Amino acid sequence: MTLRAEIETTADARIDAYVQIRAEGQGLSDALENGRKISLGSLDVSAGEATKLDMDFDSPRTRARSLRILLDVTAGDQNVEVEIDNLEWIEWETPFKATGAPCE
Numbered sequence: 001m002t003l004r005a006e007i008e009t010t011a012d013a014r015i016d017a018y019v020q021i022r023a024e025g026q027g028l029s030d031a032l033e034n035g036r037k038i039s040l041g042s043l044d045v046s047a048g049e050a051t052k053l054d055m056d057f058d059s060p061r062t063r064a065r066s067l068r069i070l071l072d073v074t075a076g077d078q079n080v081e082v083e084i085d086n087l088e089w090i091e092w093e094t095p096f097k098a099t100g101a102p103c104e
Contacts, residue, residue: 002090003069005053007045008083013075015043017055022066037070050085059091 003017017040022031038057045051059067069089073082 001057001059001092003040003053003055004088004090006050006085007053008050009045009047009080011047011075011078011080013045013073013080015045015053016072017041018070020068020070024065026065
């Protein structure tokens with residue numbers, strides 16, 4: 001899968017991206033608070049600059065009722081506004097291969 005977006009912030013910030021799993025039989029409230037999170041990676045964004053987020057990742061190999069993308073934005077002790085544009089969550093039809101991995 002791929003997560004893509006264009007992100008702009010009003011202060012220098014770090015964005016950590018996660019996929020959170022809602023397991024079959026798990027209630028929505030419980031999933032929001034306790035659902036398993038898988039880290040996709042991090043991105044540093046400079047204030048006022050449009051930055052491309054582009055993260056390839058293997059989809060979780062588990063039965064799930066739903067998946068959600070979480071973006072955790074931190075900017076030290078500053079308040080920060082975040083603009084997200086062209087958000088894409090792309091499902092692949094082929095298995096994940098890490099960048100630079102040889103084709104078989």
